[in-house]
Amino acid sequence: MRKILIVGAGQSGLQLALGLQANGYEVTLMTNRTADEIREGRVMSTQCMFTTALQHERDLGLNFWESQAPRIDGLGVSVAGPPGPDAASRPIDWVGHLDGYAQSVDQRVKMAGWMETFAQRGGQLVIHGAAVSDLDYFARRYDLVLVAAGKGELVSMFGRDDSRSPYDKPQRALAVSYVHGLGPRPEHPDFHAVRCNLVPGVGEMFIMPCLTTSGPCDILFWEGIPGGPLDVFEGVKDPREHLRVTLELMKQFLPWEYDRARDVELTDAGGVLAGRYAPTVRNPIGELPSGGLVLGVADVVVANDPITGQGSNNAAKCAASYLESIVSHGDKPFDREWMQAAFDRYWEYAQHVTKWTNAMLAPPPEHVLQLIGAGGRFQAVADRFANAFDNPADFEEWFFEPGLAQAYLASVAAG
Structure with missing residues (x-):
């Protein structure tokens, strides 16, 4: 039986550990917190998982909270008017419909539950912070060591x-x-949607339904341009003050x-x-x-x-891509060539996410503004925007190049 060590117990580390465990591997999972410490700690993310990612969980039988978490059926975009009297206006305001629903489960709920499941299924769970020197020792005892801890x-x-x-x-x-x-x-x-509110030159606010430790809730998430009017949370330590500032903004x-958040x-x-990276x-x-x-x-x-x-x-x-790469590799050594190939296979997908995300951080060019505006006139455009959050590779066909955008909008208008 091949022995694999995974350091880090987030979405990827736990999903991969449970997937390998189901395929007969001897898996050790190392993390610096217990399930109870995670469950009782601070929130870790603003996760909203779309249909393909949710299906990876279903495939492994890990969709424990699917019946409890709110079903998110759409994704809306609103653009604020200029500062001053027009700030309450929304020159762009539309919602696209998802082909398959999305869901958000507080990682405190999911990671704690998955950790307990991993241990109950016979996995070796080590509660210990890992340093490079630790991995130097463990690398000689395991066939493969994977690092899924994104900090430190x-x-x-x-x-x-x-x-x-x-x-x-x-x-x-x-x-x-x-x-x-x-x-x-x-x-x-009666329609659950992720709401993307854009404030030009200032930043963005995302609002999404979620399931947390105390039941259904919503997430309010500001993304402020550094140095701007939203960049005011760094010194705020009191949670109630954090919420007060959020609502004032x-x-x-x-x-x-x-108007719908004043009593939250x-x-x-x-x-x-709060943070930045x-x-x-x-x-x-x-190495x-x-x-x-x-x-x-x-x-x-x-x-x-x-x-x-x-x-x-x-x-x-x-996690799904690496699981397939590991299982299909059989008993052959996990050498440098295999590691690079496993990453390259994942990068074939991830490159589209990176390209799109980096583009959204920059001021939008004219053709992107036209596309966003068209979502309010054509439901097909709004729906395509929404579903590209599940399949970002689709943006390559119509989003990045002015010529492709114009051709797409012309085809929608003609149709």
Whole structure:
């Protein structure tokens, strides 16, 4: 039986561990927190998983919360008017329909539950923070070591790929609040959707239904341009103050969203998060002091800004891709050539996410503004936008090049 060590117990590490376990591998999972510590700690992300990523969980029988989590049937885009009296206007306001529903499950719920399942199924769970020196020891005892912990010392083993990383500093300041008591959008009172609110020159707010430790909730998520009016959360330590600032900014820039959020309360004291990081693609293979090799997983090697909501989707798709690469490799050694090939297979998909996400961090060119505006005139355009969040490769056909965009809009208008 082949022995595999996975360091990191997030979406990718746990999904891969449980998938390998189901395929008969002897898997050790190393993480620095217990299931209870995760469940009782601070929120970790703003995950919204679309249909393909959800199917990877179903394929492994890991969709434990599917019947409880709100079903997200669409994705809406609203663009705020200029500051001043017109701030309450929405020159662009539409919602696209998803072909298959999306869902968001608080990672405190999912990761804690999956960790307990892994242990119950006989997996070796080691609660211990890992350093490079630890991996140097373990690499000699395992057939393969995978690093799925996207923060800390271990990430430094994977060098930055400058050719695939156009940004060397954070492009957004992030602020998250998990809340109870959010009202529906009055124009779609019975329709659950991710709401993308764009404030030109200032930043974005995303609102999404979620399942948390205390039941259904909603996530309020600001992405502010660094140095701008939304970049004010760094020194805020009190969760209630964090929410107060969030709502004040909503009142100023997104009054239509504030109207339904004015009476919200935090789900719990751990329901806020703030930070920033530079989107980075790294080389997938880390070399240990002894010469041993380890393979990076998901956001260890491809970390995108959350502006396009792809983090958990990428993690699930990376885990599924690596699982197939490992199982199909049989008893052959997991050498450098295999590691590079496994990453390259995943990168065939992830490159489209990275290209699209990096594009969305920059000021939109004229043809993109035309496409976003067309979503309000043509339901087909709105629906295609929404479903491209599940399949970002589709953007290559109509989004990035002015000529392709014009041809697409002409075909929609003619139809």
